[in-house]
Amino acid sequence: MLHRSVAVELEVTKELSKLLCSVESAYLNIVREVAAYAVEHNVTSAIQLRGLFYSKYRGEYPGLHSHLVIQAIRQASEIAKSFMERKRKGLAQKPYPEVRNVSIRFDETAWNYEQFIKSIAPVRIKLSLPNGQTEVWLRLHKRFWRYWWLVLNKEAGLRKTLIVKRRANKWYAVFVFEIKPKEGIPQSVVSFDINENTVAVGKIDLTSTVGMVASWNRQYLTPQLYTIKTDFGRLARRYGRVRNAIIEKLKPEFALPNGKYVNVTNTREFRKRVKHLRERGRKLGRVRQIANELTRTPAIIITEELGDNPQESMIEDVGKDELRHRIKQTPFKSIEEAVEDKALERGSRLVRVSSYRNSRVCPIHFTRLERTDDWHTLKCPLGHYVDRDYASVMNMDWKTTPEAWIKAFWWNMKSLNKNMNWRKYEGKSNPLIPYEIVQYIHAVLKTFVARLERCPAMLAQGDPMNHHRIQNEGGGEETSHALLGQGGGQ
Structure with missing residues (x-):
């Protein structure tokens, strides 16, 4: 199965941008702390880390969606595994992983995946933010419509996890499409x-x-x-x-x-x-x-x-x-x-x-x-x-x-x-x-x-x-x- 990622810019206001920045800051703090703990104590299992830190961060960030906390802990587990592998090969120069920025992962319960996938021409998404379900409009382009046409023709599928990240003070939603390999007659x-x-x-x-x-x-x-x-x-x-x-x-x-x-x-x-x-x-x-x-x-x-x-x-x-x-x-x-x-x-x-x-x-x-x-x-x-x-x-x-x-x-x-x-x-x-x-x-x-x-x-x-x-x-x-x-x- 082939994977293609398509980044689409979000139309956000100043208030929505501040809200997303607050979510990103809390998400980044969770990833940093859990990744440092996983490397120090040699605990890389996402299930074990979730049992150790889920209750703590749910109380520390009550406005953050519970599945965002789970996704942050999983991402920290992946970072810790990658860092420890590089450390075994002698490629790591520091004793702990340095996480500078992250991409926020929204699973199917944190955004309107079911409604989005059933639409013929989706132009907006709903994200679970501290102020509740927030509707965000998309600035769609030709590349997105190309792969969406494959989804409508049952030649491709859309992953349930949505990635939201910030680049140069602009917010983007990254959709991951799974495409079926073509079978053509060699010419x-x-x-x-x-x-x-x-x-x-x-x-x-x-x-x-x-x-x-x-x-x-x-x-x-x-x-x-x-x-x-x-x-x-x-x-x-x-x-x-x-x-x-x-x-x-x-x-x-x-x-x-x-x-x-x-x-x-x-x-x-x-x-x-x-x-x-x-x-x-x-x-x-x-x-x-x-x-x-x-x-x-x-x-x-x-x-x-x-x-x-x-x-x-x-x-x-x-x-x-x-x-x-x-x-x-x-x-x-x-x-x-x-x-x-x-x-x-x-x-x-x-x-x-x-x-x-x-x-x-x-x-x-x-x-x-x-x-x-x-x-x-x-x-x-x-x-x-x-x-x-x-x-x-x-x-x-x-x-x-x-x-x-x-x-x-x-x-x-x-x-x-x-x-x-x-x-x-x-x-x-x-x-x-x-x-x-x-x-x-x-x-x-x-x-x-x-x-x-x-x-x-x-x-x-x-x-x-x-x-x-x-x-x-x-x-x-x-x-x-x-x-x-x-x-x-x-």
Whole structure:
């Protein structure tokens, strides 16, 4: 089930704003006190905390709705659990959680959920405040009506908990919609490979590949290969220079008598200046752009298995601090999660394959590629040049074909015969199957049909996302389409 949150501004008067501020202040005090107690006494169960504090706060805040007290205690329990988990990992710097602001949670008994969900065009809500049931009008917009239309068509549902929060002296109501994933007929096969400054994409149109068009026009069998420019590496270098300039400017203000300096990055002045750089917002915008581009139509989307923390495995053998920083700042997992989330919403399906040998094998002849003077351009032993990014996305497509066909080309699979020394065939064509059979299967694979009912063939070897792919990424975005057909014959 997909979740989408929609924030709608509330039309509040000065008196209503003061009333909401009083509720927020009481709610915040409850969360702070209960969270500090839970961490100090190692009590994180919401039921136990409710038994300890519910009567106290009901007497201390008699005008506050009883379910708001319960929601505040539950929220404090969640904060305490999160803080203790971070503390175990060594990420917490203070002995207690610091709660600066909260969002007020109204459950179904604290606002008119039943009446709201039955309305065709809801324009107002009723909140249980200290002065009783208070009616508040909503400033609805296009995004809200989009998801409300899905609710009316039984394609989505509205959660019973309403979140009310204050931002820049404005009050917002946050509605959470639960959307059913779409089931669409795939129209294409899209594979993508994430690099430092680009995302390489390979697209195969299924309707033209398996239809009658391919029988008389062979150009439709050629995959579409292109890149999406992201510049995550350049963005990291730019903001790195800006942050270093801010540190050098603030250093004289934090000099110690012994000639050393305080860690400027932990100071309030540094955080105040850095928060205006908008680095996170720019990254998020580019991640969403990539996800939207790859999921425009229902498709089978193929990517590499990244693992839990791909950056750590990629910087193991990297010595340069700047390169390590750029790799750490590239949002590999964020792109994958955004594509997967958007794919479910639009009727696509994401398939993950192994990263083993994707960028080191020729997708035409299945031989090991040789290095050239250009980092992104490799040479096939049979005489033509291949762009390593486009070779990677094409080899991902081959890995989704039925397993029996892949065995004809991937000669280093230990699962075929554990007693055979497959390493001696490194860099060679498959000697186990006659070349005529390989040619025939290759011709058949040109018109393959991706099958969702079969699990994709996975190669278990190799670490997720080898770091060599982005060591020299600076010139990759200028590379246009892959030179798959240059030079020698097939």
